[in-house]
Amino acid sequence: MKPTLHPMINGYPEITLEGSSREYREVKGRHALTRVAPFFDWQNERRQYGLWPYAKVSDIPPRTECAIRYNNGETIAGINFCSQDYLSLASHPAIKEATKAAAEEYGVHSAGSAVLLGYTKFSDVLKQKLREFLNASHIVLYPTGWGAAYGAITGLIHSCDHVVIDTLAHASLHEGAAAATRNIHLSGHRNNDAVRARRRLKIIRAQDAHNAIMVVTETLFSMDSDTPRIDELQEIYREYDAVLLVDVAHDLGVQKMLGKVDLVMGSFSKTFASNGGFIATSSRAVKEYLKFYSGTHTFSNALSPVQAAIVAQAIDLIRAPEGAERRQKLMDAVGVLRAELAAGGLECLGDPSAIVPVMIGNEGLSRVTAHLLPRYNVLANLVEYPAVAKGSARLRLQVQADHTEDQVRTAAAGIRTAVEEARGVLGVTAGGSCS
Secondary structure, three states: OOOOOOOEEOOEEHHHHOOOHHHHOOOOOOOOOHHHHHHHHHHHHHHHOOOOOOOOEEOOOOOOEEEEEOOOOOEEEEEEOOOOOOOOOOOOHHHHHHHHHHHHHHOOOOOOEOOOOOOOHHHHHHHHHHHHHHOOOEEEEEOOHHHHHHHHHHHHOOOOOEEEEEOOOOHHHHHHHHHHOOOEEEEOHHHOOHHHHHHHHHHHHHHOOOOOEEEEEEOOOOOOOOOOOHHHHHHHHHHOOEEEEEEOOOOOOOOOOOOOOOEEEEEOOOOOOOOOEEEEEOOHHHHHHHHHHOHHHHOOEOOOHHHHHHHHHHHHHHHOHHHHHHHHHHHHHHHHHHHHHHHOOOEEOOOOOOEEEEEEEOHHHHHHHHHHHHHHOEEOEEEOOOOOOOOOEEEEEEOOOOOOHHHHHHHHHHHHHHHHHHHHHHOOOOOOOOO
16 A cells, blocks of 8 residues: 555545545546546545445355455455345346346347347337336337436437426436436425425426426435325426426336326336336337437447346246235335334435435545445445535445345444444544434
């Protein structure tokens, strides 16, 4: 480890406990390559002291226990709350068999854009299963969930249109809005009741009676594990000819939602054991328009036959009795985890779901806590500014159906101990409770 030139705080350079990646997003300088060096210096200082927990590599399948490698070469193992595999389907025998069968029959590559010859017979099977699963008339498939979110907005919204978007919506949705129009109106779903929604749209329509409005939200927000009240808002949006786009990427209960909202988009990567995404609509005209004007669909290679076969098999499992059993196991594990964390005085955010955000607060405290977790057999993701507000850094635990009660209790105890130890190291006081 190189000696640091920065002031130290209880064994950590001060620079590693402060600052954020936001400070380096708009770096200045005439040379586009050399001006990024300050970010690397800050990042590398954190890396050397074990406080850069990003871009980890798994050395074994990301099941409920996993072995991973950090950027600095350190290898650790523990109970895995880093991976997004909510129903534990990624290593399911039926998924593996579907993978092998599709590869054997069709190869592993779609070999083209979906607008040309990228769709395969496996794509058709998947679209039919999604139509039934979502109670939707039409499906557009995308190679990633990010592409579906970005493409839904950029494909339908033009420069004079308006996008009303939740501040906590995924980056792909925000970037899609920014690419499509300058008329962006930020909203917070906690204040998104009927009165405020109607007032907001009334103001927009008073200023612009001719151009389109799209309202963008999610069914489950991944940083806070909370949900907006979508049902009561949809009719209000329709009063003002505003289209509602709902991202269901983290939501398990997406069945029959399309009858309530205009557009549904989602990702397969959280529950369906594969990359990929989709947009569901009741209109063939919208489907055909997106296929040709949504760039992430038109100018990307289509889902591979293997990916399409995997997601189709996952839908079968989810809709079968086994799917209900797995959802129950997942929520049982979530309930125990939240209760155990509450007993330790830690604050969990939002509603019970596969995502359990544990509020830490102070950025330096959260970084040291994340660094200490593997000592207590726990692997969890750190989320900090700018992904969340300053001073609200947190651990984001992603629970799987196959997590056992013993694993969950062990993890909760380890998290409590790591937080307490980090507080002692940095002299930070405790606070907050979990409900």
